[in-house]
Amino acid sequence: MPRTLLVLNGPNLNMLGTREPATYGHETLADIAELCRHSAEQHGFECQFLQTNHEGELINWIHEARGRCAGIVINPAAWTHTSVAIRDALVASEVPVIEVHLSNVHKREAFRHHSFVSAIAVGVICGLGSNGYRLAIEHFAHLLQD
Ligand code: DQA
Numbered sequence: 001m002p003r004t005l006l007v008l009n010g011p012n013l014n015m016l017g018t019r020e021p022a023t024y025g026h027e028t029l030a031d032i033a034e035l036c037r038h039s040a041e042q043h044g045f046e047c048q049f050l051q052t053n054h055e056g057e058l059i060n061w062i063h064e065a066r067g068r069c070a071g072i073v074i075n076p077a078a079w080t081h082t083s084v085a086i087r088d089a090l091v092a093s094e095v096p097v098i099e100v101h102l103s104n105v106h107k108r109e110a111f112r113h114h115s116f117v118s119a120i121a122v123g124v125i126c127g128l129g130s131n132g133y134r135l136a137i138e139h140f141a142h143l144l145q146d
Helices: 030-043 057-063 077-081 084-093 131-143
Strands: 004-009 046-051 071-075 097-101 123-126
Touching: 004 030, 004 057, 004 131, 030 046, 030 131, 057 084, 071 084, 071 131, 097 131, 123 131
Parallel strands: 004 046, 004 071, 071 097, 097 123
Antiparallel strands: none
16 A cells, blocks of 8 residues: 655645735744655655646656655645545546644635535644644545555
8 A cells, every 4th residue: 555645735835934924924834844754754654745826747756656655735826726636636547635724714715615625535624734734644644544
C-alpha cells in the first residue's frame, strides 16, 4: 500500500503569513508544510507538500497521484468555488480526498459557500486554521492503518 500523503495547495496560498492575516493567520505555508511532514511522519507516512498558482499544474499533480498516493489533502483555495476540472481530476485519480480550508468559508461571502470538491471528498474541514491540515492527515492515518 502506498505510504505517501499528498498535500496540495491552490492559488495565493504561497502568500500566507502576509496575506490577509486577520482571515488566514500569521503562519506561512512553510510552517504548514513542516506541521504536515511532522504529523505524517509520526504516523508512519511520508508527506509530499506542494503549492501552485497554475490550475493545469495542480491537475497534473492530481493525475500523478493515481496509484502512488494513499490520500490527498487539498486546499484548492479560490478554485474550490470555480473548478469542475479539479473535481474531475480528483475523481479520475481514485485517491481519497479530504478538503481543507484555513478560514470558515461559510461565515464569509456567499460565493465561497459552494465547493465543487466537497461532494466527492471523504470529508471537509474548515475554519480551524493550520490545525485542519493536521487533523486531515491524522484522519487518513487512522483510516489507512493496517
Ligand atoms: C481558502 C478559502 C477560499 O475561499 C479562498 O479563496 C482561499 C483560501 C481557505 O483556506 O480559507 O484562497 O481556501
